Amino acid sequence: MSTQIRILLADDEHLIRTALAQMLDLEDDLSVVAEAVDGEHAVTAAVKHAVDVAVLDLQMPKLDGIAVAEQLTEQLPGCRCVIITSHGRPGHLKRALAAGVRGFLPKTTSAVILASVVRTVHDGGRHVDPELAAEAIAAGDSPLTPREADVLELAATGAPIDDIADRAALSPGTVRNYLSNAMTKLNAANRHEAVAIARRLGWI
Amino acid sequence: MSTQIRILLADDEHLIRTALAQMLDLEDDLSVVAEAVDGEHAVTAAVKHAVDVAVLDLQMPKLDGIAVAEQLTEQLPGCRCVIITSHGRPGHLKRALAAGVRGFLPKTTSAVILASVVRTVHDGGRHVDPELAAEAIAAGDSPLTPREADVLELAATGAPIDDIADRAALSPGTVRNYLSNAMTKLNAANRHEAVAIARRLGWI
DNA sequence: CGCCGATGATGACGTTTGTCATCGAGAACT
DNA sequence: AGTTCTCGATGACAAACGTCATCATCGGCG
Numbered sequence: 001m002s003t004q005i006r007i008l009l010a011d012d013e014h015l016i017r018t019a020l021a022q023m024l025d026l027e028d029d030l031s032v033v034a035e036a037v038d039g040e041h042a043v044t045a046a047v048k049h050a051v052d053v054a055v056l057d058l059q060m061p062k063l064d065g066i067a068v069a070e071q072l073t074e075q076l077p078g079c080r081c082v083i084i085t086s087h088g089r090p091g092h093l094k095r096a097l098a099a100g101v102r103g104f105l106p107k108t109t110s111a112v113i114l115a116s117v118v119r120t121v122h123d124g125g126r127h128v129d130p131e132l133a134a135e136a137i138a139a140g141d142s143p144l145t146p147r148e149a150d151v152l153e154l155a156a157t158g159a160p161i162d163d164i165a166d167r168a169a170l171s172p173g174t175v176r177n178y179l180s181n182a183m184t185k186l187n188a189a190n191r192h193e194a195v196a197i198a199r200r201l202g203w204i
Numbered sequence: 205m206s207t208q209i210r211i212l213l214a215d216d217e218h219l220i221r222t223a224l225a226q227m228l229d230l231e232d233d234l235s236v237v238a239e240a241v242d243g244e245h246a247v248t249a250a251v252k253h254a255v256d257v258a259v260l261d262l263q264m265p266k267l268d269g270i271a272v273a274e275q276l277t278e279q280l281p282g283c284r285c286v287i288i289t290s291h292g293r294p295g296h297l298k299r300a301l302a303a304g305v306r307g308f309l310p311k312t313t314s315a316v317i318l319a320s321v322v323r324t325v326h327d328g329g330r331h332v333d334p335e336l337a338a339e340a341i342a343a344g345d346s347p348l349t350p351r352e353a354d355v356l357e358l359a360a361t362g363a364p365i366d367d368i369a370d371r372a373a374l375s376p377g378t379v380r381n382y383l384s385n386a387m388t389k390l391n392a393a394n395r396h397e398a399v400a401i402a403r404r405l406g407w408i
Numbered sequence: 409c410g411c412c413g414a415t416g417a418t419g420a421c422g423t424t425t426g427t428c429a430t431c432g433a434g435a436a437c438t
Numbered sequence: 439a440g441t442t443c444t445c446g447a448t449g450a451c452a453a454a455c456g457t458c459a460t461c462a463t464c465g466g467c468g
Contacts, residue, residue, distance in 0.1 A: 013290065013311035015318060019223035086217065107217035114219060145414060158396030174416050180456055192362030192396045349444065378446050384426055
């Protein structure tokens with residue numbers, strides 16, 4: 001018997017996960033041996049089944065796909081990770097690559113690609129969606145300092161400055177300064193536009 | 205031979221669409237006879253193939269799932285529509301029902317359900333996800349007047365009032381009044397929080 | 409060591425918002 | 439015919455916000 005590639009599939013959307021699992025299982029050399037509905041289960045299931053490749057949705061409850069990839073490089077070094085996502089943001093790609101992810105695909109890619117990417121990364125290769133790669137290079141690195149990104153993230157709910165200051169344990173004035181800096185760097189007219197821009201580029 | 209239920213499947217995410225198509229095709233009494241990557245193609249393909257049931261993703265380019273359903277009730281009255289979506293917002297469910305949609309499911313529902321719902325709506329029945337239905341009833345109707353919703357939508361980018369006023373062809377003062385009304389109705393501290401709330405409930 | 413950048417804070421200043429009262433035109437309902 | 443509601447607008451006022459100058463501490467780096 002030929003050895004099959006053992007796959008973990010993690011996605012919180014049952015419909016997509018089971019459909020994808022069936023599709024991958026149709027390939028002779030691929031076998032989905034574990035499924036998970038959130039990031040925590042993904043890590044434990046991957047370790048338990050000692051999978052070869054983990055196919056991870058980016059947005060999942062508890063731990064997102066990138067966090068899972070980070071955990072797995074520690075806890076299951078032989079495992080290669082592929083991220084699939086609905087929203088291809090440049091920043092996400094960068095963070096994924098930094099976390100040791102070997103494959104990165106938007107869900108709009110065709111079905112045959114996924115199986116081929118699973119094989120590629122299993123053989124030690126890498127594959128990122130070409131269009132996304134171009135965007136990531138064009139977008140450049142995040143100009144935001146860590147704290148600026150933190151504060152901007154807290155501003156994302158639309159809460160007033162005082163609320164943000166409380167949650168960040170900062171003085172309101174400091175919060176305004178950080179937001180002002182972020183707005184300048186992002187060419188935004190106000191913090192809410194800054195949030196929108198940072199989100200679009202995957203910087204928060 | 206038993207007559208199969210003829211299905212159109214519309215979703216812009218290739219990966220999901222082809223996986224779902226394979227899965228539905230595995231059922232003896234179901235046959236996916238058409239696929240579409242956006243709303244416009246969905247309408248023409250459904251009409252061309254005279255499908256029995258249209259399975260539509262809610263968020264698609266050009267026309268969203270609800271708009272497609274509206275077109276189809278006109279152009280292909282015999283066709284029953286099922287909407288599937290990643291983000292189950294109460295307002296979307298209401299609009300879908302008003303558009304004549306017979307089935308409404310989040311993508312987190314299990315795979316067996318979808319096939320069963322397709323059969324149910326084909327037989328003239330209805331099926332909405334129970335949890336979503338409860339949310340929709342609890343959330344009530346949108347308290348926003350049409351113009352308030354319009355202005356709130358324009359405010360969603362985070363642009364300053366003057367920009368919104370320009371795009372809405374309104375005086376800046378009027379825009380502020382509408383936004384103020386919307387904020388009061390939604391219990392928001394500012395327009396950006398109002399946008400977040402209205403989005404979450406599917407009112408814009 | 410000296411310099412720089414990130415962090416954190418303060419105060420002042422002008423601008424943008426949010427609130428409210430008020431007005432008028434048109435549509436719809438009683 | 440009168441009331442009510444939406445739509446649209448104006449002006450005034452207070453609060454929130456964005457900008458800037460300035461200061462202090464700390465860590466890293468040449």
